[in-house]
Amino acid sequence: DTGLGFGSADQPALVGGQTTMFACPEDTIDSCYMGANVFFDFGVSSGITASTTQSQGQQPLTSTINEVSTVANNQDVVTLPPAAAGRTVQIVNNGAYTLQVFPASGDDLGVGVDVSGHAAVDAIVDFVAYDSTTWVEKQSKPIIISAEMFDVDNTDAFIINAVDDVHCYHTNGMT
Known part of the structure; x- marks a missing residue:
């Protein structure tokens, strides 16, 4: 039996x-x-390399838990499986750059059909489908609470994130 x-x-x-x-x-x-005393064995894939072809459908994920170890370029791609009500997919981004996450064709990550989302470096992202086309996302990542920067001349732009070229400016005359 x-x-x-x-x-x-x-x-x-x-x-x-x-x-x-x-x-x-x-x-x-x-x-x-x-019934009682039952558990599910969720599929786990590790050592995934994100696709450098940065378009939907590239590097499809096939497991419930997916560890992406290589993200060689900012916005390299993985693609979720098709949504099904109750399906969960977890992505662990252990790569060097921000990972771009596409839904399967025709699905929605909550920002529009076929529009990608992102998993920050060192982030763990959980996707849960609540119907046959729509995912909701929860992302956890260590957060920097504050930073101190000094410019006595009050003239310099501070580069906060050189990868994405994000700049912050302070204003003159603040007390």
Whole structure:
């Protein structure tokens, strides 16, 4: 006995003895239920290299948990799998640059259909699909609370992020 079975032709189930531990009526992800003492084995992929071809569909992610170790250029790309209600995908960006994350074609990360999002360096990003086309995102990253910069002449532009060429200016005459 493999422990695998079917309640009917379209209802796969994992059973242990006489107890159904996992069942998906009508083979749908949103109707699955679990019994006691059951856990899911989520797929994990590590050592992923983001695609240098910076367009949707490049470097498709196939696991629930994905560690991207190489982001050779700012905005190199990975692509999420198609959204399905309840599906979760986690991306860990251990690369050297900001990672561009595209949804699958026709999907939405909450900023527009087929529009990419980003995972900062050292960020862990969780995507959760709440329907068949839309993801919501939660990103965690260490945050710099404050920084001090001094310019007694009050004339210099401070380069905050040389990769993206972001500048901050202070105003003259602040007290």
